Amino acid sequence: MRKTLFFPKIRTRVMISCLILVAMLVSLGWVKVDAQDQKAVISSEKVTIPTPKVTGPIPITKTSRPFTVGGTNLTDYGYRLDEYLISGKANVYDWGADGQAITPQIRTPQAPYTTRIVVRRPHKPSKFSGNVWVELNNPSRGWDVEVQWPTVQDKVLRDGDIWISVTVKPNVIAALKRIDSKRYAPLSMANPLPSDKQACGKLPNEEGYDENLSKLYENGLVWDMLSQTGALVRSKDKNNPLHNYNVKYVFATGESQTGFFLNTYAANFAENARLKNGHPVYDGFISASGSGRTTPINQCVPATGVKDVRTQLPKKHVPFMQIDAQGDIFQLGSYLWRKPDSDVPGAGFRMYEITGAPHGPVNTVNYQPPAEDIVKAGNLPTQVPYAYGGVEPKANQLPRHYIETAMYANMERWVIKGIKPPHAKPLLVQEGNGIQTSLFGETIYASFVKDKHGNVLGGVRSPYVDVPTATYNEYATLKPGYPYAWSFGHQVDFTSETLQKLYGAVGPHQTYVRQVEASVKQLTKERWLEPEEGQKIIQQAKFTPIP
Numbered sequence: 001m002r003k004t005l006f007f008p009k010i011r012t013r014v015m016i017s018c019l020i021l022v023a024m025l026v027s028l029g030w031v032k033v034d035a036q037d038q039k040a041v042i043s044s045e046k047v048t049i050p051t052p053k054v055t056g057p058i059p060i061t062k063t064s065r066p067f068t069v070g071g072t073n074l075t076d077y078g079y080r081l082d083e084y085l086i087s088g089k090a091n092v093y094d095w096g097a098d099g100q101a102i103t104p105q106i107r108t109p110q111a112p113y114t115t116r117i118v119v120r121r122p123h124k125p126s127k128f129s130g131n132v133w134v135e136l137n138n139p140s141r142g143w144d145v146e147v148q149w150p151t152v153q154d155k156v157l158r159d160g161d162i163w164i165s166v167t168v169k170p171n172v173i174a175a176l177k178r179i180d181s182k183r184y185a186p187l188s189m190a191n192p193l194p195s196d197k198q199a200c201g202k203l204p205n206e207e208g209y210d211e212n213l214s215k216l217y218e219n220g221l222v223w224d225m226l227s228q229t230g231a232l233v234r235s236k237d238k239n240n241p242l243h244n245y246n247v248k249y250v251f252a253t254g255e256s257q258t259g260f261f262l263n264t265y266a267a268n269f270a271e272n273a274r275l276k277n278g279h280p281v282y283d284g285f286i287s288a289s290g291s292g293r294t295t296p297i298n299q300c301v302p303a304t305g306v307k308d309v310r311t312q313l314p315k316k317h318v319p320f321m322q323i324d325a326q327g328d329i330f331q332l333g334s335y336l337w338r339k340p341d342s343d344v345p346g347a348g349f350r351m352y353e354i355t356g357a358p359h360g361p362v363n364t365v366n367y368q369p370p371a372e373d374i375v376k377a378g379n380l381p382t383q384v385p386y387a388y389g390g391v392e393p394k395a396n397q398l399p400r401h402y403i404e405t406a407m408y409a410n411m412e413r414w415v416i417k418g419i420k421p422p423h424a425k426p427l428l429v430q431e432g433n434g435i436q437t438s439l440f441g442e443t444i445y446a447s448f449v450k451d452k453h454g455n456v457l458g459g460v461r462s463p464y465v466d467v468p469t470a471t472y473n474e475y476a477t478l479k480p481g482y483p484y485a486w487s488f489g490h491q492v493d494f495t496s497e498t499l500q501k502l503y504g505a506v507g508p509h510q511t512y513v514r515q516v517e518a519s520v521k522q523l524t525k526e527r528w529l530e531p532e533e534g535q536k537i538i539q540q541a542k543f544t545p546i547p
Contacts, residue, residue, distance in 0.1 A: 046272045049224075049231040049281055052088030054239040055186070064183045066118055067176060068165075069146045071367040077157040078123050084241055085186055086232060087114040090224030092192060093297045095310070102310060104223075104268050104297055111192035113221050115173070116184070117229065118146075119241050121162040129160040130248035131412055132233050134282075136226070136258035139169035142211070142380035143369065144176065147255040148288060150367040151401040152408050155530065162242065166229050168258060170217030175377040191218040200300040213299060220298030226252065226265055227273035230281035249283045249415055253408075256359070259290020263311075263322075264297065271314050283415045284319040286408060289359055291328050292337025306336050319348040319414050321421070323407055325400055326448075326456055327359035327474035327489050329427055333438035335446065341423050348414065352407060353427045355459035356472030357400035358489030388490075389482020396489030398464045398472050402533040409530055422527055428458035439486075454492070460528060463519040463537055467512065468502075469494055469544060496547040509546040516541040 060066070066083035074081055090113050093104035122128050133156065138145040146165045149156075156163050167173065170189035177184045191214075195203060201215040202208060211217070230250050233242050254262040266285050273281045294303045294311050304310040313320060328334045334353075342349040365386060368374075388395035410421040427448060434447030448456040454471035465472065471492045476485040494502070503511040520534040529537070 046274050046278075048276055049227045049273050050088065051232045051235045051237060051240070052086040052228045054084055054086055054232070054241065056084035057082035057241070058084065058183060064180055067144060067179055067369060067373060068118055069150060069364075069367040069369060071150060072153060072157075074120060074157075078127060079120055079157065080123050082119045082121075082241065084117050084119065085114055086117055086229065087112070087186070088225070088228050089113070090221040090228070092218055092220045093223065094301055095297070099301065107298065108192045111190070111218065111221060112188070113190075113225060114186045114188045115167045115225060116176075116187060117167075117241075118165045119162065120149075120156070120164075121242070121245065122160055125245045127160045128162060128245045130246055131159070131416075132162045132164060132242070132247055132250045133408075134226075134229060134233070134250065134252045135163065135165045136168045136252070136254035136261055137165050137172070138255055138258050139172045140257045141386065142171060142175055143179075143374065143377045144172045146367075147361065147364055148253050150364050151255075151288070151361050152405050154532065155405045155408055158532065162233075162245065162247075164229070164233060166225075168222045168225065168261060169219060170214070170221075171211040173217075174211050174214075175380070178378050179373050179376045189217050189219070189221045191216060193218075198300065218299060219296070222261060223265055223269045223297065226261075227269065227281050230273070231275060234275060234281070249412070250281065251284045251286065251411060251415075252282045253286040253288065254290065255288040256290070257295070259287040260293045260295040260303075262287045263290050263292060264294040264303075266317065266320055267294065267311060267313055268297065271317055280318055282318060284321075284411050286321045286323060286411055288323045288404065289325055289328050289332070290322060291324055291332040291334030292322055292339065293332070293334075313347070313349065316346045319411060320350075321407060321411055322349075322351045323354070323404060324352070325354050325357035325359050325474070326427060326459065326472070327357065327396075327487070329353060329429070329448075329474070330436035330444055330446075331359060331439055331475065331486060333440055333442045333444065335429065335444055336438075336442065338426060343420060348420070350421050350423070351426070352424050353459045354400050354403055355427060355456055355461055356396070356398045356465045357403075358396040358398070358472075358474055358487065360484070360487035361401050361404075362395065362397050362399060362488070363401050386484055387482065388476070388485060388488045389479045390476030390485035390488065390490050391479055392473075392476055392490035392492075394491055394493070395476070395485075396472050396474070396491045398462070398491070402537060403460055403462055403528060405533050406528055406530045410527055424460045425458045427456050453494070453498075462523065462528070463516045463541070466519050467515045467541075469499065469512075469546070499546050503546055509544075512544070512546045513538070513541050 089110040091106045092108040094107040095101045096105045135148050138147050144167050173187045195215040198215050201213040203215050296303045324334045413419040414421055429446045430449050431446045436444040450456050455465045474489045476490040478485045523529045524534045
């Protein structure tokens with residue numbers, strides 16, 4: 001596999017990737033603060049979570065609108081979109097003065113913040129399912145990206161769920177203010193420490209300044225922000241945008257970098273964040289392409305490593321799903337973070353690896369903010385085309401979102417009805433054969449085991465690999481100016497001769513469709529596909545030319 005370096009800003013043509021900040025933070029040192037800043041308060045004590053103050057909905061005018069990925073006409077589905085600002089106070093945590101504490105310690109208490117939430121909900125509360133999904137927006141491109149919303153929106157809209165996306169990192173707050181300075185003026189994740197007490201980062205007037213690691217901001221405010229966002233949507237307070245909706249269950253999800261955030265939150269904060277009735281704020285978590293990795297609990301400490309107990313989920317936790325693509329196994333090093341499924345009462349866990357799937361869900365390229373907003377966001381290191389630009393002719397187009405949709409539905413069944421999700425084998429890997437280099441610089445002595453068509457064995461299957469028309473590769477060779485090609489992967493379509501060998505020289509298309517239908521039927525029965533997505537796959541097969 002092509003070796004790709006991973007840095008917070010461009011120093012070569014191929015250095016950008018959607019996890020820029022995390023790799024850099026791993027190598028950073030510890031915060032040095034005065035004794036009065038060190039508080040011996042342990043977060044393992046269960047805390048009743050306050051609800052933040054709400055402002056909004058923020059008016060939509062001819063010159064001001066919410067910054068979103070857009071793409072779907074919600075009114076066609078009886079939905080509405082509103083944007084709110086939420087404000088509260090959050091602690092900044094560390095691992096104690098020596099960095100060795102097992103549970104997070106409060107380093108700086110009660111720092112004020114204001115962030116935003118975008119709420120998609122049915123117009124009529126009577127159409128609401130009772131399920132709320134909170135997505136941590138991905139900040140890796142320098143502006144807020146809702147990745148999981150377009151991935152599972154079809155399920156949300158047909159079921160009547162509510163989807164809330166929340167801004168969780170200060171570098172994108174800076175971009176939002178450039179996009180609409182008036183609308184987003186109140187947003188803040190300001191660093192509560194004076195700059196001379198901070199052990200990392202730079203100020204805007206200093207050479208090499210990067211908003212990913214600015215002394216003006218503090219990434220570590222995010223943990224209490226997440227708890228308070230979940231507490232808000234459950235609240236019956238009239239300031240809660242959902243106060244007249246019968247909220248029964250609240251789930252959280254994040255993708256890639258914010259999958260790392262979710263892993264960290266679930267391992268160290270979630271089980272101690274409680275409502276007044278003692279119930280945890282969130283009922284379940286789905287970390288998509290989060291690879292099991294964690295992120296630093298404040299911006300000047302290292303992330304915990306794979307063998308660190310602080311990386312692991314606690315003995316008791318709400319259901320958790322780790323969904324990784326084939327493109328995450330070696331490129332993000334999720335192979336190193338694998339852990340077994342669990343059906344232990346009060347500690348359910350599933351690890352899913354989607355065969356053939358690239359890191360970046362292929363459908364998300366169709367959901368991008370307006371071009372003029374991206375330009376206003378600023379001359380960011382990540383302001384390059386989010387488009388395929390690999391040396392290989394074609395991006396990997398395996399629609400992983402069809403499979404992920406079923407996993408979200410399975411999470412709901414798990415929590416609400418106690419129906420355990422199916423187990424899946426991991427992607428088949430041969431240890432000691434081959435050398436892979438992750439985007440974090442890790443060397444992995446292993447390689448995938450593939451079938452005669454070049455598709456990987458094992459993992460969560462789909463008709464795309466069991467009734468194939470192509471070889472699906474998780475990587476792509478980068479061309480200048482297109483640093484995201486690795487995320488898309490590439491595919492090699494079968495020749496006519498290969499298709500005829502597979503499906504016959506006479507009537508190959510009919511044979512192909514029958515096999516796809518049989519595969520869909522079995523996968524739907526096993527709950528790897530929802531019926532609606534199964535029908536989409538069959539319809540696609542009917543329009544796929546098999547010469």
